[in-house]
Amino acid sequence: MTKLLEGKTVLVTGASAGIGRAAAIGAARHGADVAINFARDTDGADSAVAEIEALGQRGLAVQGDVADPETAKHFIARAVEEFGKIDVFVNNAGICPFHAFLDMPVETFERTMRVNLHGAYFMVQAAANQMVKQGHGGAIIAVSSISALVGGEYQTHYTPTKAGLHSLMQSTAIALGRHGIRCNSVLPGTILTDINKEDLADEAKRAYMAGRVPLGRLGQPDDLEGPIVFLASDLAKYVTGASLLVDGGAFVNLQ
Ligand SMILES: NC(=O)C1=CN([C@@H]2O[C@H](COP(=O)(O)OP(=O)(O)OC[C@H]3O[C@@H](n4cnc5c(N)ncnc54)[C@H](OP(=O)(O)O)[C@@H]3O)[C@@H](O)[C@H]2O)C=CC1
């Protein structure tokens, strides 16, 4: 297999499970050393690092709530201390506590904004400052969502954060292009992870969601591995400000 990230250092937020974990393992499979951030799941983070190391790469787990701007500075500093540089930053950490619009609790709205959007802003800013300081460019990838483009009845607090991430990558692509830093987003469809376990425990909803996907199934975390590695790699050297739907065709399926 051609390794696309040989010699690179890749950072991924929210990588103790799900899509972030798949991105971290995928980067290691492609020859990168990988630092991961996580909030609570120490066992998940430790086992992700063990998997990275089993692939012959160096791994590092750094705990921290991305909603706290200090977490970003600490994560970048620890990764640089350990690996000497960062080449790729994947902003993935996110939450989606499903809730109706009319009685959305203020705390649920604010927490979702702080984790998904404010957290991303500070992380991307800290990673970009480090890349600018290093002077050899880099790649930033945000895990946005198909929900940046379409709505969700119980996601009125969540979909704006995903649209915000999509937009953040467009604006940072302009702000950072002169430094050789590319900024792109992936827009996953419905991927089976802990974030939607409860929502999709409803068999009828799960079957309906799967039925909307032209490729005939809901996604798995490793469906994101290839697209994220591609955007991180030199294969995508002239790609910036772009977004890549990874949804089995769900978005285009009107009828
Ligand atoms: N699954 C899906 O269908 C889709 C998901 N996405 C996006 O993908 C991203 C990953 O979600 P997914 O893998 O599905 O979900 P998971 O719940 O499986 O994983 C979420 C990850 O984010 C971490 N995390 C949560 N809150 C914080 C925080 N405050 N600070 C740091 N890390 C945190 C979790 O760490 P810990 O457990 O240690 O707290 C965990 O590692 C999210 O941004 C989500 O919006 C986008 C489109 C579709």
Ligand SMILES: C[C@H](O)[C@@H]1OC(=O)[C@H](O)[C@@H]1O
């Ligand atoms: C958590 C949801 O199942 C998931 O999150 C997204 O961003 C997708 O659009 C799905 O709704």
